[in-house]
Amino acid sequence: MTTLGEALIGLLEAHGVDTVFGIPGVHTVELYRGLAGSRIRHVTPRHEQGAGFMADGYARASGRPGVAFVITGPGLTNTITAMGQARADSVPMLVISGVNATDTLGKGLGHLHELPDQRGMMEKVALSSRRIARPEELPGALADAFSLFAGARPGPVHIEIPIDVMAMPADALAPLPVIAGPPAPDAAQIARAAALAGNASRPLILAGGGAKMAEAALRRLAETLDAPVVLTANARGLLHAHKLAVPASPSLKSVRRLIDGADLVIALGTELGPTEYDMYGDGGFVLPKNLIRIDIDAAQLARHPAAVAIEADAEAATDALFVALPGVRSGDGSGTARAAAARNAARAELPAYMQAQLEAVETIRDTLPGSIIVGDSTQPIYAANLYYDHDRPAGWFNAATGFGALGYGPPAAIGAALAVPDATVVCLSGDGGFQFSLPELGAAVDAGAPVIFVIWNNRGYREIETSMRDVGVEPVGVSPAPPDFRKIAEAYGISAEWLGSPAGLSEALLRASAAKKPYLIEIAVD
Incomplete structure (x- = not known):
C-alpha cells in the first residue's frame, strides 16, 4: 500500500521538485515516509523561519518554486514571516504543513500544536490555503499551486494535510497537468502602447522584479526606443554596464528628475511601491501621466491609473510591443546621454x-x-x-x-x-x-x-x-x-x-x- 505521504513525494517529483527545506516533527512523520527513497534532497534548517527563507532564496536564484515542509502549529507560524516576505516580493513558495486529526479540528480540545483555525490564519498570508480532506484531492491541489506559479503573479501557497489523512491509502494518485503560461498580451492594448511609444521623443522604462527574467527582450526594446531603463532593487543585474541602464532607486531626486523629464514611461513588472519609489517617505514621487503598465497581475494593474494597462508576462509583452512598434520613430536621440547623466547624479547624491x-x-x-x-x-x-x-x-x-x-x-x-x-x-x-x-x-x-x-x-x-x-x-x-x-x-x-x-x-x-x-x-x- 502507498500512503498519501508517500504519494506526495512522487507527485512533487513529477512537478520537478528536487529540494525541500524542513524540520520533521511528530505531526509530519508520515510526510517523510517516501522521502529517503526519492530523488528529492531534504535540507534541515535550525528554525522553520529558516526553511521558508531557504525556499525563498532557492526560488529567486533559480526561478523554480521553493518548497518547505513544516509541522502543525508552531512550525507553520514560524514560517509566516518568510511567507510574508515571499508574498511582498512575488516569490513562488509552496509550504506543506500538517494539521491535527480531522475529527479534532476547531473543537479546542487542547491537542498538541492546536490552533483555533490554522487554515483561516494562513489565508491571510498565503495566496491560497487548502486542506486535503481525502487523498484524491492532493493531485489537484498541487497542480493548482504549480499552475499559479507558472501563469500568474507568484507568491506563497499553503497546503495542509491532517495527520490522519497522511496515512490513508493512495495507490492510484497521478499528477494532474499544470496549466502553464500567463495570459497573452491583448493585441489592441499592445497596438495602443506601440503608437504611444512610436510618438514619444523622450521615453523611459521602469523595470521591476517582474522583468528580471526578460533581459533580452528588455534590452531590445530599450535600444530600439533609445529609452533609459531605471532598475529597481529587484531588477538589478539586468543590463549590466549598459549605456541605457540606470541602476538607481526612484527614491533619489536625480532619478525622479529623469522620470519627470520623460514624455512616456513604460512600467514593466513593478508595483510602484513606496519601499522602491518613496523610501524616505517624502511623497516626492509623482506617478507619470503618460504611463504604460505591463504586469502579470490584473489586481496590481488596477491599483494605479495608466494610459495603457497590459496584463501579461513581462517578456511576452515586451516582445509583442517591440514587434508592433512603427518603423519610423520621433525620438530625439538623447537616451544614452540622459541615462549617463542620471547615473552620475544618482551616485553623487x-x-x-x-x-x-x-x-x-x-x-x-x-x-x-x-x-x-x-x-x-x-x-x-x-x-x-x-x-x-x-x-x-x-x-x-x-x-x-x-x-x-x-x-x-x-x-x-x-x-x-x-x-x-x-x-x-x-x-x-x-x-x-x-x-x-x-x-x-x-x-x-x-x-x-x-x-x-x-x-x-x-x-x-x-x-x-x-x-x-x-x-x-x-x-x-x-x-x-x-x-x-x-x-x-x-x-x-x-x-x-x-x-x-x-x-x-x-x-x-x-x-x-x-x-x-x-x-x-x-x-x-x-
Missing part, C-alpha cells in the same frame, strides 16, 4: 558614508564576477539598493525592500547556493540581522552549501539608531552585543577571518572562494 559602503559591495562583485549576492537589512545593502549595478540577472536580492524581514540573508543564501551550485554565493548581513539566523551556519555545513558569509559588524542596529537620532529620540534597544562570530563559525567547523576595515576584503573573498565550502568574513566597522 549618496552621502560619503554610503559611497564607502557601496564600494564594499562593488568589491564583492568585481572580485567574484558573476556571483549571487544575497542581502539582509544592513547598511551596505541599503546603500546599494539606492545605487548599484550588479553583473548577473537575478543575482542581487535582499529583504531590505517590501516586507523587510531581518534574518533573511543567511538562510536565503543557503537556498540560493543549493539552487545554483555552479555560482558563487555571498551573503551580506549586518551583525544584528545575522544574529536572527546565526544557527543556520550549521545548516550550511550539513548541506555542503559553500556560502561566503560577510558580516558588516557595526555593533548594533545602526540604521535604526540613526533614524531615532534624526527625529530627536534617545536611542534605546539598538545596541545588542555581537558575539565573537569567528569562534561561533569555528565551532561549526567553518573557517573564518576578521578584518579591521573593508580594505582587505578582496583578498579575503578570494581565500573564501578557493575554500569551496562555507566561509565567514567579519568586517569591523567604525
